Amino acid sequence: MVFEMKHITKTYDSVVANDDVSLHLNRGEILSIVGENGAGKSTIMKILYGLEKPDSGEIVVGGRTQRFNNPSDAMAVGIGMVQQHFMLFEQMTVAENIVFKNELKNGPFMDMNKTAETVRQISERYELKIDPLARIADCPVGLRQRVEILKILYQNAEIIIFDEPSAVLTPLEVEALLETIRGLARAGKSIVLITHKLQEVMAVSDRVYVMRQGRVVAERMAADTDISELAMLMVGHPLASYEIDPPKPGETLLETRGLRLMENGREVLKDISLHVNAGEIVGIAGVSGNGQSALIRCITGLEKSTGGQVLVGGVDVTNRSVREIRDAGLAHISEDRYVWGSAPEGTLEENALMARQDDKPFSSRGIIRPRAIRDFAVRLIRDFNVKASSPTQKMRELSGGNAQKLIVAREMSLDTPVLICCEPTRGIDIGAMEAIHNRMLRRREDGAAILLVSSELTEIMSLSDRIYVIFEGRIVGEFERGSMDDRHLGLLMVGGSIGHEQ
């Protein structure tokens, strides 16, 4: 046993985040902790890593009771954590990032040769290939994560905690990550994986704890369980699988014709022509950064395209203002909920009002009517089961999932013929995800045309009637529901073609 946590309890104000949690980890083992957002899995790991202090309970590492005041204390006994949000120095090199705080010195000077050499040695020992002299700014996300792992290995960690490591990765990078995790375990490291992605849990773990509402509700050997059992344990009830009727053919409500965008002298969108019909969900599948964001920005008016047309409900709205495009009948659940989707410092009421501040009954002759806004906000909160203490609460105080639900509620309440959903369920738990998916399907039943962009391939596959695959700013494939499996789709997403595969 490399560590044991006994009867840990932690409360924030009146919320119990961890309620008498006990768990342990064996040497060389890959342990997963699964649970919905807010189930307490991150809290328990923050306690283990010294970021939070427990109210009661005991942590035993290497046979001794430990008291961690900060991450340095945890690091000192060999516990390292790969955070969900990378902690890197962008303009510096890989090697510099890895040795920070434990620099290799030559008197007062940095010994850069030795640094690069040491980093190269660690990277070879654990088969984590990396160029020590590359700048972080030039590294893709997968490599940055690798730097985070190397950073921990450099500090001689024996226990490595991964917090939602695949949340930011492309499917190929996830494969590489899982292989890395297996390799680390083979090298004798003990691994804790916090995640809500059950496929990954089943792919790598030896043992699984399921957490719900701050408690450990189950412990299973991975060999003795399966995804559906884990999902049921997480949510507390069986998961709905979506039963989707075949689409009723409707008229085209959203269309782009030869859409182009030049950005900094680079063509980010190359001749994109697509259409979405009434009563249809159309997915855009692609590795993020292949033009999805640019496409949505051009459609919604957040950016001016440099060629081609956008039509909403048959009306040409190319390069019109956001307001005009929305008035033409389009709502937009944006990709970043705190940058485009809401004002984190605003109240829930203000955020609910956005986009309809000029409409009756919320204002008349330029004067806002608070009563109507309050009623409306309360209705959205209730309808979508948003967990909030009051409509005058600040948006940023909501958890990610609840903030997202409010944004979805707002955009859907506009009842527009066209709905754009970008990453509608990114980083939120299964319960909230199900709720949002069901609403999308209901809007589809009502005859809305829905364009869905998501980095979760399973989300695209399970909801879409049709899928466009985008690669380097170009549509490289179009498929009907059921005519494609995820392996082929994955291949197209990285620029392969189907013919070449065999």
Place this chain on the structure above:
Amino acid sequence: MTYLAQVINSTIREITPILLVALCAGVCSKVQVFNIALEGTLLMSSFFAFLTHYFLHNIFLSVAVAMAVAMGMTLIMSTFIVRLKGQPMIVGMALNTFARGFTTFLLSVIFKTKGAVNPSDLKGLTKFDLPVIRRIPFLSTVFGSLTVIDYLAFVLAVVMFIIMYRTVIGFRLRALGINKSAASSLGINVPRYQILATTLSGSMIGLAGCLLTLGRNAMFIQDISGARGYVALAANNLCKGHPLGAMISSALFGFTTALARSLQGTAIRQQLLQCIPYIATIAAMAFYNAYARAKANRKL
């Protein structure tokens, strides 16, 4: 020929105070403490350098006091910004306004004047003549009557480069400026580093202050800093906090200031001449940004 040598000489003297302040600004910007109190700090330290010298006739003590005052001002600035989370703009403006009022007040209380104090019996900083060069006609004028601090400014630029880009401490400072939370996640006490680094680098403003009041003859004029703090801020912006780059960008501003001065007495209006360094500032920034953007575009 002698005229040219004199222009170069006065350019060098214009460069060095700006360079010293820009070096401090460089450290501040590298550790992400936005310091616009440079101007007030420069004014305060130049006043106290003069004051100490006036009463005690001790040049070493004057320099020490100027450095201490500058470090004190910088310490206040960084404590307010880093520890007390003050708005950098407000903190900086407050200190600048304070420095201006305080020096003017002391000037009128101690010297009973609102303009200039120019005691003829008081000598400035010791001049330092380079051994061989003083015998070469042209160069002797170029490097004539420069003080130790003038030479030190350029040495310090190189020293600061070595500290910031070659030593462990400099590495940590640059890194924490790039990502504070990453640095603190590894157990670095970021505020302490920020305050220590800015305060220590503030001592260079003290040296600049000495140059202003004791550089030629000992004298103090109200507002003697003359926006050099802001110019240094711009110079630092231009070189992105790089100490060696600061030599070039300070030289640009030093040159334009010297140019403006040497054109005095010609047909061009005085007020227009005084604009030259500031117009050069704006032009240089615009030009540099356009260049940087073009370079970034090419890279893509």
